[in-house]
Amino acid sequence: MGNRSERETGDRPDDHGYGEGWEELRQQTLRRDGYACTRCGADDRTLQAHHVVPRSAGGPDDLENLLTVCRPCHGVIHRSNGAFDDVRDDAPLFPDRTAPAPVARMRTPDDQCCSRCGAQRDDPTELVAWTDVPTPADGRETDHLILCKPCAGLVLEREPNCTRGSLSANHRFSTHELASRRANAPVRPSVFASPQVAIRREPRTARERLVDDTPLRFAVNHAGIRWAMLAAIGYVLLMLVVSL
Numbered sequence: 044m045g046n047r048s049e050r051e052t053g054d055r056p057d058d059h060g061y062g063e064g065w066e067e068l069r070q071q072t073l074r075r076d077g078y079a080c081t082r083c084g085a086d087d088r089t090l091q092a093h094h095v096v097p098r099s100a101g102g103p104d105d106l107e108n109l110l111t112v113c114r115p116c117h118g119v120i121h122r123s124n125g126a127f128d129d130v131r132d133d134a135p136l137f138p139d140r141t142a143p144a145p146v147a148r149m150r151t152p153d154d155q156c157c158s159r160c161g162a163q164r165d166d167p168t169e170l171v172a173w174t175d176v177p178t179p180a181d182g183r184e185t186d187h188l189i190l191c192k193p194c195a196g197l198v199l200e201r202e203p204n205c206t207r208g209s210l211s212a213n214h215r216f217s218t219h220e221l222a223s224r225r226a227n228a229p230v231r232p233s234v235f236a237s238p239q240v241a242i243r244r245e246p247r248t249a250r251e252r253l254v255d256d257t258p259l260r261f262a263v264n265h266a267g268i269r270w271a272m273l274a275a276i277g278y279v280l281l282m283l284v285v286s287l
Contacts, residue, residue: 064104065104068092068104068105068106068109069091069092069109071106072092072106072109072110072111073090073092073111075106075111076110076111078090078111079111080111080112080113080116081110081111081112081139081142081143081146082112082113082116082119082120082134082138082139082142082146082147082148083113083115083116083134083135083138083139083142084139084141085113085116088113088114088115089113089114090111090112090113090114091111091112091113091114091117092109092110092111092112093109093110093111093112093117093120093145093146094108094109095108095109095110095145096108110143110145110146112146113134114127114130115127115130115131115132115133115134116134116135116138116146118130118131118134119131119134119148119150119151120146120148122151122152131150132150134150135150136149136150136154136172136187137149137150137167137170137172137211137212137213138167138213139213140167140168140213140214147167149167149170149189153189154170154189155170155189156189157170157189157190157191157194158173158188158189158190158194158236158237158240159190159191159194159197159198159228159232159233159236159237159240159241159242160191160193160194160228160229160232160233160236161233161235161236162191164191167212167213168212168213168214169191169192170189170190170191170192170212171189171190171192171195171210171211171212171216171221172187172188172189172190172210172211172212173187173188173189173190173195173198173205173209173210173239173240174186174187174209174210174211175204175209176188176204176239177204177239179237179238179239180238181238185237188237188239188240190240191228192216192220192221192224193224193225193226193227193228194225194228194229194240195210195221195225196220196221196222196223196224196225196228197225197228197242197244198240198242199218199221199222199225200222200225201242202239202240202242204239225244226247228244229244229255230243230244230245230246230251230255230256230260231243231244231255231256231260243256
């Protein structure tokens, strides 16, 4: 499986073709990486050479600019390339914890965001996946929900269906670690939170009671709304000055 080229499978990440000596360079890449995917570690799938800096952006056909990836993981990296649509879902949800930064991506962009608070975490070690998620009242099934560690600690404490055994990640973590961080979870879940994890945390401070647990949180905690409010206030003040 590992000796099939991108030319043979037709899964090229761009339409510019490959220069003379590409096949030898691809084989050097695979040998250097031990004939295993640098994102997930698989050694029993079709392996391809991925350009860290794309050729379309001027990336060279150099060994230093290439990493070995399996075809499903290559699809995770080239998300807009339809040639990988048939295998992209076969890639693991998490990258291996030793994966190089250029390929250490979650399977989809949505999987980088916490299903409770909506915060984006570019570092996969700050995320855990809740599998065996119960089906909510609206009947929308899901095979997993992604949680940041503070929200995971809160959900683990408050949701009986969420157990340590149903949480997974690409690294070791303990119940104690999640519990120690649950106080950092937002008081209120995002308005877009999945129903299984839309749990409110009791506020502890005056700010949390007066801001984070009231509609004021939308104005204070959301940068876009803050800027919109400042712009509106500035406009009103400008109109007042002009009218004087």
